[in-house]
Amino acid sequence: MTFVSQLQALTPHSRLCVGLDPEPAKLPGAWAGDVSRIYDFCAAIVDATHDLVCAFKPQIAYFAAHRAEDQLERLISHIHAVAPHVPVILDAKRGDIGSTAEQYAREAFVRYQADAVTLSPFMGFDSVEPYLAYEGKGAILLCRTSNKGGDDWQMQRLADVPGQPRLFEHLAHLAESQWNRNGQLGLVVGATYPAEIARVRELAPTLPLLVPGVGAQGGDAAAVVQAAGRVAPLVVNSSRAILYASREADFAQHARAVAEATRRALA
Numbered sequence: 001m002t003f004v005s006q007l008q009a010l011t012p013h014s015r016l017c018v019g020l021d022p023e024p025a026k027l028p029g030a031w032a033g034d035v036s037r038i039y040d041f042c043a044a045i046v047d048a049t050h051d052l053v054c055a056f057k058p059q060i061a062y063f064a065a066h067r068a069e070d071q072l073e074r075l076i077s078h079i080h081a082v083a084p085h086v087p088v089i090l091d092a093k094r095g096d097i098g099s100t101a102e103q104y105a106r107e108a109f110v111r112y113q114a115d116a117v118t119l120s121p122f123m124g125f126d127s128v129e130p131y132l133a134y135e136g137k138g139a140i141l142l143c144r145t146s147n148k149g150g151d152d153w154q155m156q157r158l159a160d161v162p163g164q165p166r167l168f169e170h171l172a173h174l175a176e177s178q179w180n181r182n183g184q185l186g187l188v189v190g191a192t193y194p195a196e197i198a199r200v201r202e203l204a205p206t207l208p209l210l211v212p213g214v215g216a217q218g219g220d221a222a223a224v225v226q227a228a229g230r231v232a233p234l235v236v237n238s239s240r241a242i243l244y245a246s247r248e249a250d251f252a253q254h255a256r257a258v259a260e261a262t263r264r265a266l267a
């Protein structure tokens with residue numbers, strides 16, 4: 001199955017993506033501060049929630065910062081083993097010239113066996129193209145990010161493009177049309193900006209949307225679903241609110257309870 005067809009099968013049942021952003025200092029109980037327990041912690045979260053989600057999204061920085069890339073590899077293969085129908089989105093936000101992008105694409109899809117990867121489209125289509133050579137894999141472009149600083153670029157108008165769209169609007173149009181050669185593209189739009197989610201949906205009605213920002217960043221789940229509609233796949237990420245629901249031995253049970261509540265709020 002392709003990444004997009006996996007989402008098409010799962011998102012009618014759950015729009016929740018659990019983000020795997022392990023911070024050693026926040027690990028529960030005796031694991032706190034122990035970098036070697038990153039895998040154990042994330043695997044326990046996966047085991048407790050995989051029947052509730054449409055995707056998992058490990059953020060590569062939380063592993064690389066602690067020289068824990070080997071634990072990330074093991075974690076992704078664990079997800080594929082216990083929940084083979086659930087896609088893994090590697091949140092890496094890569095963006096570079098084509099020859100380097102080829103290496104990043106290999107890292108995401110061959111080394112880590114991810115089903116999709118997040119990309120910064122700032123360097124243009126030739127920085128995205130190498131990822132599209134991997135048939136069936138997803139490439140999810142940052143469009144209107146959840147942080148305030150996204151305004152600095154994404155909300156600026158393009159004087160040279162007819163209609164003077166904002167940058168995020170132009171990107172949504174390109175991703176829906178000429179850039180989406182093999183149907184592999186998706187867009188990141190922050191839950192903190194429901195009006196822009198609705199605008200992106202108008203411009204890119206068929207693309208999967210990855211929407212981070214509910215939970216710790218305060219985005220409103222119901223507003224996200226209303227803005228995005230229920231036709232094309234909607235994948236709403238929550239990381240810290242689920243991972244750190246409890247710092248005690250029962251952390252996985254608490255994570256499941258928050259995941260269940262978030263899934264319900266996104267129904």
Ligand SMILES: O=c1ccn([C@@H]2O[C@H](COP(=O)(O)O)[C@@H](O)[C@H]2O)c(=O)[nH]1
Pocket residue numbers: 019021059091144145146147188189190212213214215216217237238239240241
């Ligand atoms: O616009 C964006 C793009 C990516 N992210 C990532 O999503 C998670 C959010 O974590 P929470 O703990 O649920 O806030 C994190 O990995 C970010 O790097 C984003 O927040 N906004």
